[in-house]
Amino acid sequence: MQQDKHTTSHHRGHLPQRPEVKHQDTLDLREFWKTLVRHKRMIFIMSGATLALALLFTLGSKNVYRATATLQIERESTNILNFDFLELSGDIRDTRDFYQTQYELIRSRTLAAQVIKDLKLDDKLSETSPLTSIKQWLGISNKATEATALENAFLANLRVEPVKTSRLVLVHYDSSNPEQAAQIANAVVATFQKMNTERRINTTNDAKTYLETSVKESKAKLDESVERLDSYSRDNGIIIVNGKIETSTSITLNKLAEELLKVEKELAEKESVHAILTDANRPMAERVGALQGNVSYLQTMLKRLDDLKAKNAIESNTNLRKEIRQMEAAVKMEIDVKSRALPGEIENLKNSKRAIHDSIAKAKTEAIKEQDKFIAHGTLRRQVETNQELYQDLFRRLNEVSIAGGIAANNVAIIDAAQVPLKKFKPNMLTNLSFGALMGLLLGISAAFLREFMDDTVKSANELERVSQLAILGVVPEVLNNTPSQLAQLTIKEPKSSVAEAFRSLRTAMRFVLRNDNNITFVTSACAGEGKSTTATNLACAYANAGGRVLLIDADLRNPSLHRTLDIVAAAGLADYLQGNIDTNELVQATAFSNLSLIPAGKLPEDPSELLSSPGMKTLLEAARTEYDQIVIDGPPVLGLADALVLASLADTTLIAVRAENTRMAAITNALKRLRQANVNLSGLLLNRVALHRGNSYGYDYANYYYNDDKQTETGTAKKGVVTTLRSLKLM
Incomplete structure (x- = not known):
């Protein structure tokens, strides 16, 4: 046995090596095509079945007619009076949100129920859905939900289509009865316009009622706050002067402050004059100029002294110099007299200043005691002002709402009424069959690749x-x-x-x-x-x-x-x-x-x-x-x-x-x-x-090179020719 294994092993070196086949990383379209060819029967069966179902569905469906009405919906209504506070269209910050809200209002159950009631469609609403017809035929209809089912059927046939880059909206309604389709489409747009007007009027009336109540309440609060303010002012001796709160103490304090300012000013002037007069180094003219009051005679004396000095400069003599000395002595004597009188005046002013300071201190003490009165009075006064502003604003808005009620234009307008359709909207035989064929082909191809994937x-x-x-x-x-x-x-x-x-x-x-x-x-x-x-x-x-x-x-x-x-x-x-x-x-x-x-x-x-x-x-x-x-x-x-x-x-x-x-x-x-x-x-x-x-x-590729059978038919020959052609095109 070992010898046999040795002999077998001896010849294994002459055997062909195992092939190394690499993965194909690229997409091979021919492999896809071959997969489809392998499963062509399943693809054809699924395509045919789907196409047959589409045909049966089309033949079994009712003719549906579509009527269309056109609306124009503005973002905001045109205000005859510029009342910005009254936003009848709501607080909508985004135009897209506004229009989407309008579309949903058209498709609302409230509007559907109103149209059904106005047109009395309880037993006249035609069904376009095959599923609904089958349910009715089988008797699967719940009495408790007939109203809801009617609204659902109504809304299922209603379509809202906005026209791009415009404010126009197309309202479609589908029905197996063309007259009913036009009737309902017109009723929908008319009801929507009416409901929009009623909503705006109701909004105005609600605002007016609310403002009337608010004005009454605000007037009562204002009267009450004014009465409290007046009573407090009388009880505490508070006087309003030029819009300011005044008391006897505050008036006294203001007067003392004025007197103190006056005394301090006069004291500063006296001290400045005394400093100039007592400064012997200053020119005589400057010292005389610092004097206040009736000193014109001194000015005359200075002028005379200047003239003598000028004359002495031209022709100097003893008499002129003597006269100049006498004139200077006289001026100096007058200045000394004035300067000796100033210290007493300065001291008197200082005493007055101290007395005023004492009075101010006493007045401030009294004012501090009255501070709480001022705070309470200020609080009461601010309440009066606030209540007055609120009352005036509400009263103004009430007058504006009273004037604006009913005059704002509706932002919804009917542009085109729906006409009775002359041609059916659906079913479309060509569209349904094309869709069925495409769907069947896609399902077949998907099933083929799924089967190929699952099959190992x-x-x-x-x-x-x-x-x-x-x-x-x-x-x-x-x-x-x-x-x-x-x-x-x-x-x-x-x-x-x-x-x-x-x-x-x-x-x-x-x-x-x-x-x-x-x-x-x-x-x-x-x-x-x-x-x-x-x-x-x-x-x-x-x-x-x-x-x-x-x-x-x-x-x-x-x-x-x-x-x-x-x-x-x-x-x-x-x-x-x-x-x-x-x-x-x-x-x-x-x-x-x-x-x-x-x-x-x-x-x-x-x-x-x-x-x-x-x-x-x-x-x-x-x-x-x-x-x-x-x-x-x-x-x-x-x-x-x-x-x-x-x-x-x-x-x-x-x-x-x-x-x-x-x-x-x-x-x-x-x-x-x-x-x-x-x-x-x-x-x-x-x-x-x-x-x-x-x-x-x-x-x-062995299919085309085997020996031909003499008994093959012309059909077989033709089939081989087709296969050869496909292979030459690399489709098989």
């Missing part, structure tokens, strides 16, 4: 090679309307078929895998039903057709099928041989095909894995290796059974059959994991039953 079966050769890290050695196209026996013999019986060509290609690929003395191939699959028995039979037939001696072994001791496929009746087989019940002469069976022999499975044992791992199986294969050019073993699937691992370890290479669009990627991954853990030699994958005409992404 094998759909792409590149993805399969990337996940398995094995090369795909062959692609077998799908063949319909054939029994398993016919499929197993297609390689020999129909050599020009696409299946035969596929297995010949597989045979060629296997020659590069099996070199030297390696001639044992084990064919298995991840799960049952993936075509491993068909693959083993056709591969053996392909080898036999090439002229080599081929032995086909049915090693599936749990569910054998090769003896039925090749029409051989065998009472004994491999299981009987391994149990020692027969010898090799009874083991190998001839088939109907030249160069091809079969070892059937025989009687099914209780423990197949024990028989397959026995020394007899290894001895059988070693003996067969010398007598046959190729040995093909058909075994059970890998998952869930140990038989496949035993057979894979005995074979030179293992070929895994994968059924396209049936085998799950997870199953392949788990099967390969088990095989690799057993350290077996994996040659590659065979992609089986590939529906090439369905646009699968297997990366092999």
Whole structure:
């Protein structure tokens, strides 16, 4: 056994390496197209069903007519009198909020109920909704909510459409009765205008009532505050002079302040004059000028003295100088007389100042005592002023509201009344069918991609090679309307078929895998039903057709099928041989095909894995290796059974059959994991039953190169031509 493993390992270095397939990071539109082609039937069915539903809905719907009235809604009404305080339209800071409020008022239940009442639409309101009609037909109508249901039906048919970049609003109403549609549309705009006017009038009346009440209350408060102020002033001897609060003490204090200011001024003047007169260094003229009162004679004397000095300067003599000295002595004597009288006057003024200060101190003491009276009086006075201002303002506004009531223009105007519609508004057959077709197409495409996303079966050769890290050695196209026996013999019986060509290609690929003395191939699959028995039979037939001696072994001791496929009746087989019940002469069976022999499975044992791992199986294969050019073993699937691992370890290479669009990627991954853990030699994958005409992404373009069948019809030829054209455009 160790020697066999060594021999097998020796030839593994000549096997092809696992491909390294890179992810495609870019968007592949062809893959999208192929996905749509694979699921085209589902897309067509969903599109057709949706289109049929749209058609039935259109045919079953009532004709609906739309009448339209036009309104003009201004942001604010035109004020005949400029009363800014009276905001009849409300405190709306944003124009968009204002207009949105108007639209909601048009769609309000209050307006709907008023129109229904005015037009008496209790039993005349036509229904346009198919769902509502179905409910009425089934009798699902609650008596307790008939009014609400009527309003809901009314509002469901009412539409408000603002005209962009304007103050116009279109009011639509839909009805199965064209006359009723126009009638209701006109009633809606008229009711809205009326309700808007009433709201404005009610606002004015409410404001007038409120102001009248407020004026009365304000007048009473004003009278009361005036009475309190007068009483307090009389009781406390407070007098208002030029708008100022005065008392006897404050008057006395003001007079004393005036006297003090006068004395201080006079004292400052006397002291200044005394300082000048007593300053001998000052010129005589300046000292004389500082004197106040009747000193004109001194001015005359100074003038005479100046004249004498000027004359003495011209012609000096003794008499002139004597006269000048006498004149100066006289002036000086007068100045001294005046200066000696000033200290007494200054002292008297100082005494007066001190007396005034004492009086002021006493008056301030009295004023401080009266301060609380002033504060209380000021509080009462401010209350009177506040109440008076409030009363005057309210009285003025009451007069303005009385004048403004009813003269403000309505900000809602009806521009165009609704006319009876002549053409139906809906249903629109073309629009509904187009929408239904588009919706069905979108639903179908979404379902296709959802199914593609949820389906993890094998759909792409590149993805399969990337996940398995094995090369795909062959692609077998799908063949319909054939029994398993016919499929197993297609390689020999129909050599020009696409299946035969596929297995010949597989045979060629296997020659590069099996070199030297390696001639044992084990064919298995991840799960049952993936075509491993068909693959083993056709591969053996392909080898036999090439002229080599081929032995086909049915090693599936749990569910054998090769003896039925090749029409051989065998009472004994491999299981009987391994149990020692027969010898090799009874083991190998001839088939109907030249160069091809079969070892059937025989009687099914209780423990197949024990028989397959026995020394007899290894001895059988070693003996067969010398007598046959190729040995093909058909075994059970890998998952869930140990038989496949035993057979894979005995074979030179293992070929895994994968059924396209049936085998799950997870199953392949788990099967390969088990095989690799057993350290077996994996040659590659065979992609089986590939529906090439369905646009699968297997990366092999075999559909147009197989031998043409002489019996193909013109329809088939045309179909191949279409497929060829699509492939040339890279749409398939």
